[in-house]
Amino acid sequence: MDAKQSPKPPIAVGGWGSPSIPLNRTIRGSINYQYPPDFPEDSRTPIKREEIRAARELTEKSKDVSERDLRVMLLACAMRPALAFALEMIRIHWGADRIDSQVRDFIRGSLVWAGLPPDTNFEASAEWRRYQDELLGAPVFQGPPPAKQMSQIELVSANMEARAEARAHEEYLVEKIKSELRMKDSLTDSANLMPDLMADLQEEVEVSISRVDLSHNQHLGPKTLRDLYIANFSNEKIKILDMCWAAGQHYREWKRWFAGELKAGSTPDLAFRKLLLSGIRPSEYKSKPRPKRWE
Numbered sequence: 001m002d003a004k005q006s007p008k009p010p011i012a013v014g015g016w017g018s019p020s021i022p023l024n025r026t027i028r029g030s031i032n033y034q035y036p037p038d039f040p041e042d043s044r045t046p047i048k049r050e051e052i053r054a055a056r057e058l059t060e061k062s063k064d065v066s067e068r069d070l071r072v073m074l075l076a077c078a079m080r081p082a083l084a085f086a087l088e089m090i091r092i093h094w095g096a097d098r099i100d101s102q103v104r105d106f107i108r109g110s111l112v113w114a115g116l117p118p119d120t121n122f123e124a125s126a127e128w129r130r131y132q133d134e135l136l137g138a139p140v141f142q143g144p145p146p147a148k149q150m151s152q153i154e155l156v157s158a159n160m161e162a163r164a165e166a167r168a169h170e171e172y173l174v175e176k177i178k179s180e181l182r183m184k185d186s187l188t189d190s191a192n193l194m195p196d197l198m199a200d201l202q203e204e205v206e207v208s209i210s211r212v213d214l215s216h217n218q219h220l221g222p223k224t225l226r227d228l229y230i231a232n233f234s235n236e237k238i239k240i241l242d243m244c245w246a247a248g249q250h251y252r253e254w255k256r257w258f259a260g261e262l263k264a265g266s267t268p269d270l271a272f273r274k275l276l277l278s279g280i281r282p283s284e285y286k287s288k289p290r291p292k293r294w295e
Contacts, residue, residue, distance in 0.1 A: 023070050024115035025062045027055040031081060033109040036102065043088040050084040051110075058114075071116075078114035079127035082107045086131045093223070095255060096135055103131065137239065222258045222272070229276040238282065245290040246282035247271040252295075 031051060035044060054077045062070055085106050089099045108118040122128055220228075230238055244254050253268040262269050275285055283289075 023067060023074060025070065026059045027077065027114055029113065031106070031110050031113045033106050039089075040092065043092060046088060047081050047084045051081040054078075054080040074114045074116055075111075075120065075122060075125055076127065078107065078110040078116060078120075079122060079125050082110050083127045083131055087134060090134055095259060097255075099135065222260070225273060225276040226258075229279070232279050233281065236281075241295065242282040242290055243272075243275060245294065246285040247275040248286075250295060 058073055058077045062073055065073065082103055086099060086103045089102060094102075107122055111118050111120050111122070229243075240254060241251060244251050247268075249257075249268045249271050253262070254272070256262050257268050257272055275282070278285060
């Protein structure tokens, strides 16, 4: 007699899996995900804690729920540590494109951890919506500067030194013009020359200040300039989009400038530096309000 063939196991179909496969009511183990090498160790702690809490709560609350409700609970359980990961990446100021790519990779691992197919539709979840809201409206960094950056005192000192040198050069130019005027034999000739000389003085002073500010602050990177600027408004939330609007540059230019992709002295570079060194709120720097959907 021919040996009987064993029945084939059921196959998961679609984003939620086949109803023939029982869903997990208890989650064990850890999420299989390899963090990027530059993701800080201390930022991984809140993610692990959220993973543990989510698994415990699912085990406690899923005993008597229906399969339909259990699927919803499993998705929420998988998304909770993913949301914690996204919030940490936003907190340490990673770029939006990188955050989105990393969080999607993480979610695929967390879905498998929760016993759901990796192609489960997660973008309709409340956690995904919150992640997107946080990414769009995240305020810029308001704490102390990250490690290996200049301290707050050093930043202020460097800025004051640059402006003091510009002021000293301006005084030198004024004395130079006065000396030239005293050398004129005729008071009338001096009076006729005064408008042109003063116009030249004003132009040279403005160019000098601009060059001194640029030369002294060019070594300050975008992150350092941003932190110095935000320190002026420690009790306020300053949004990146408002800063872009005030500087007259779109958000995509901010991302390129912040990533070091723009050439020093380019129009966006000068615009962002001028705003960040001004110490003026975006709403005061540019009184016209930012349109709601402007980016």
